Amino acid sequence: MNYNELYESKMVDFSDIPAPFFLLGLLSAFDNSYQAAADAFFGELSWKQVFAIVCIDMCREAPTLRELSQVMGSSHQNVKQILLKLEKKGFVIMQVDDKDRRKQRIFLTQKAREFSTSHDAQSQQIVGKIFDGIPEEELDVTIQTIIHMERNLKTL
Numbered sequence: 001m002n003y004n005e006l007y008e009s010k011m012v013d014f015s016d017i018p019a020p021f022f023l024l025g026l027l028s029a030f031d032n033s034y035q036a037a038a039d040a041f042f043g044e045l046s047w048k049q050v051f052a053i054v055c056i057d058m059c060r061e062a063p064t065l066r067e068l069s070q071v072m073g074s075s076h077q078n079v080k081q082i083l084l085k086l087e088k089k090g091f092v093i094m095q096v097d098d099k100d101r102r103k104q105r106i107f108l109t110q111k112a113r114e115f116s117t118s119h120d121a122q123s124q125q126i127v128g129k130i131f132d133g134i135p136e137e138e139l140d141v142t143i144q145t146i147i148h149m150e151r152n153l154k155t156l
Helices: 019-042 047-058 065-072 076-088 110-130 136-154
Strands: 092-096 104-108
Touching: 019 047, 019 110, 047 065, 047 076, 047 092, 047 104, 047 110, 065 076, 065 104, 076 092
Parallel strands: none
Antiparallel strands: 092 104
16 A cells, blocks of 8 residues: 555655554654644643643542553653653642552542543543544544454564
8 A cells, every 4th residue: 555645755765664563653643643642732730741631530539650650551660750740730639549558549639620521521522623524433443453463462
């Protein structure tokens, strides 16, 4: 397939790139573009900090650092640095677990909840624009493909 027809770039010739390499490059480039746009949108917080808040909020109970790292798909060290910055800004509290003193649980503060609520409507609009015109079936295939890729990655 000629990816030049699908992906509009005048600087790079994609015609000889195998699909798996093209997809990985495309995902990386999209991640960079999305992160820059989200950083600008959220202002006081970086996209990674916002993503941490979203992931904490999705957990059934306050996660540990290890659990949050797994959900975010990032290292303990990276997540810890993100959490320290969020804690300093008043968005999270890290407390020792009542049942196991070796663990720390991460809790969102009211400030984090208010931040999420205040950005929710516009975030919904932006995500809607990003996925505009993409049929639900294509989204499902994309999700399944990325989940499969992630499983394969874990076997390396």
